[in-house]
Amino acid sequence: MKTIISRLIHSTPSSISKLNAFAVSINGRNFSTDSNKIDEPFKVEEAGTVNVPPPQPPTEKLLVLGGNGFVGSHVCREALNHGVPVASISRSGRSSLHDAWASNVIWYKGNLLSTESLKEALNGVTTVISCVGGFGSNATMYKINGTANINAIRAASDQGIKRFVYISAADFGVVNYLLQGYYEGKRAAETELLTRFPYGGIILRPGFIYGTRSVGSMKIPLGIVGSPMEMVFQHTRALTQIPLVGPLLTPPVNVTAVAKVAVRAAIDPVFPPGVIDVYGIQRYSEKKSK
Incomplete structure (x- = not known):
């Protein structure tokens, strides 16, 4: 990926304009260099509620x-x-x-x-x-x-x-x-x-x-x-x-x-x-x- 970006930077102005529209993929998510924003925002899932049983009374008999x-x-x-x-x-x-x-x-x-x-x-x-x-x-x-x-x-x-x-x-x-x-x-x-x-x-x-x-x-x-x-x-x-x-x-x-x-x-x-x-x-x- 670094090789591709380096070639575009040292290319012609038209090539540089192509760099602005270039999108890279990191860990399966797209990041656009035009807006520097995440195209697909991370989704945070709420943890499921765990039912903790109340303290049990003494079982002594x-x-x-x-x-x-x-x-x-x-x-x-x-x-x-x-x-x-x-x-x-x-x-x-x-x-x-x-x-x-x-x-x-x-x-x-x-x-x-x-x-x-x-x-x-x-x-x-x-x-x-x-x-x-x-x-x-x-x-x-x-x-x-x-x-x-x-x-x-x-x-x-x-x-x-x-x-x-x-x-x-x-x-x-x-x-x-x-x-x-x-x-x-x-x-x-x-x-x-x-x-x-x-x-x-x-x-x-x-x-x-x-x-x-x-x-x-x-x-x-x-x-x-x-x-x-x-x-x-x-x-x-x-x-x-x-x-x-x-x-x-x-x-x-x-x-x-x-x-x-x-x-x-x-x-x-x-x-x-x-x-x-x-x-x-x-x-x-x-x-x-x-």
């Missing part, structure tokens, strides 16, 4: 095992206060409590000694908190505190659930021998949890849990005894190291504190896995969640 019990009911209420959808499974099914929050829980009836009871309740669940525990003969206590929780831990693991919080019990020394089935069951469940959930298993070990316990329409204020004991035992921590008898001085803890830490452990992804003793429960319950 919590399953509370034993949600109609003393500790479990407080856990359900605490989770609902955080805006987390809550389901619960227990032998009696729907809670007998008449509190307003109970109507916001999805209640399932089932027996944790049978893994079939857990299938429907675990659907869509992201985290489990077990408040299951009980007393009776040694065999019965092992089944309730051990076998039932082990079944739940295995079912949750098989379902792909990432976090499991288990409310166990502090070591009370000499009492362990009197309630052998209770503590053996608790420790067996703890071992299973740490095996199945090495990065998302949290064990809370409170001592005596006090607070207002509902029995039908009657409220039993256990805090009348528990609260003063907690204040006194705060200053006897060193004595708890005495073999067998020392653990009896483990301070009681408010049920509200236990529920608060259990829910925080369930929904806070940075909450550390492992065992949290009564002093850790007190400490975490005083911290604000980020």
Whole structure:
């Protein structure tokens, strides 16, 4: 193209006049040297509108095992206060409590000694908190505190659930021998949890849990005894190291504190896995969640 223009420039005047009418094509578009304007203006196409979906609400769902019990009911209420959808499974099914929050829980009836009871309740669940525990003969206590929780831990693991919080019990020394089935069951469940959930298993070990316990329409204020004991035992921590008898001085803890830490452990992804003793429960319950 440069050769053609050079020849025209060094030609005769008539040839130069031809140069004025000469049009060159660049990238498939014509530019006229007469008007120095684009014969075919560039067309700018508007970008198509992209429909961006709105932010999705949290899909977190919590399953509370034993949600109609003393500790479990407080856990359900605490989770609902955080805006987390809550389901619960227990032998009696729907809670007998008449509190307003109970109507916001999805209640399932089932027996944790049978893994079939857990299938429907675990659907869509992201985290489990077990408040299951009980007393009776040694065999019965092992089944309730051990076998039932082990079944739940295995079912949750098989379902792909990432976090499991288990409310166990502090070591009370000499009492362990009197309630052998209770503590053996608790420790067996703890071992299973740490095996199945090495990065998302949290064990809370409170001592005596006090607070207002509902029995039908009657409220039993256990805090009348528990609260003063907690204040006194705060200053006897060193004595708890005495073999067998020392653990009896483990301070009681408010049920509200236990529920608060259990829910925080369930929904806070940075909450550390492992065992949290009564002093850790007190400490975490005083911290604000980020």
